[in-house]
Amino acid sequence: xxxxxxxxxxxxxxxxxxxxxxxxxxxxxxxxxxxxxxxxxxxxxxxxxxxxxxxxxxxxxxxxxxxxxxxxxxxxxxxxxxxxxxxxxxxxxxxxxxxxxxxxxxxxxxxxxxxxxxxxxxxxxxxxxxxxxxxxxxxx
Ligand code: ATP
Ligand code: MG
Numbered sequence: 341x342x343x344x345x346x347x348x349x350x351x352x353x354x355x356x357x358x359x360x361x362x363x364x365x366x367x368x369x370x371x372x373x374x375x376x377x378x379x380x381x382x383x384x385x386x387x388x389x390x391x392x393x394x395x396x397x398x399x400x401x402x403x404x405x406x407x408x409x410x411x412x413x414x415x416x417x418x419x420x421x422x423x424x425x426x427x428x429x430x431x432x433x434x435x436x437x438x439x440x441x442x443x444x445x446x447x448x449x450x451x452x453x454x455x456x457x458x459x460x461x462x463x464x465x466x467x468x469x470x471x472x473x474x475x476x477x478x479x480x
Pocket of ligand 1: 394399403432433451452453454456457458459460
């Protein structure tokens with residue numbers, strides 16, 4: 341195992357439910373530590389850029405509109421195998437397919453309102469962390 345960093349976003353649906361404490365608790369209980377955090381309201385163009393990889397998908401416009409519809413909490417998580425571990429804690433993209441006990445199964449409603457984002461690979465994690473944070477904004 342190696343120590344990794346990954347980007348996590350608590351999405352507008354979870355922010356509106358005031359469950360950021362529950363979500364962060366799940367990360368911390370699994371030894372993923374928050375080393376950077378910022379609450380922000382993404383502009384449409386920031387959301388477009390962040391999810392550019394999905395620009396050709398039919399759900400892109402809705403995804404961008406949802407991600408810029410309210411505040412989000414953007415975080416960098418650090419720990420052993422942080423990228424895969426975060427994805428495990430999050431559960432499947434579609435909450436209806438997510439394993440019980442995962443964030444999406446327990447706290448999300450639908451595939452397009454699924455509570456959290458997590459980087460899906462080492463290169464994506466580096467890119468997504470740099471999208472939101474300067475190196476000196478990461479602590480620990
Ligand atoms: P995220 O990137 O948000 O962590 P993910 O990696 O599990 O989620 P992706 O395939 O990267 O899933 O899709 C990005 C987001 O686009 C998903 O979180 C979901 O909200 C939305 N999405 C993905 N597939 C669909 C779909 N078939 N219909 C509607 N929305 C979708
Ligand atoms: Mg993804």
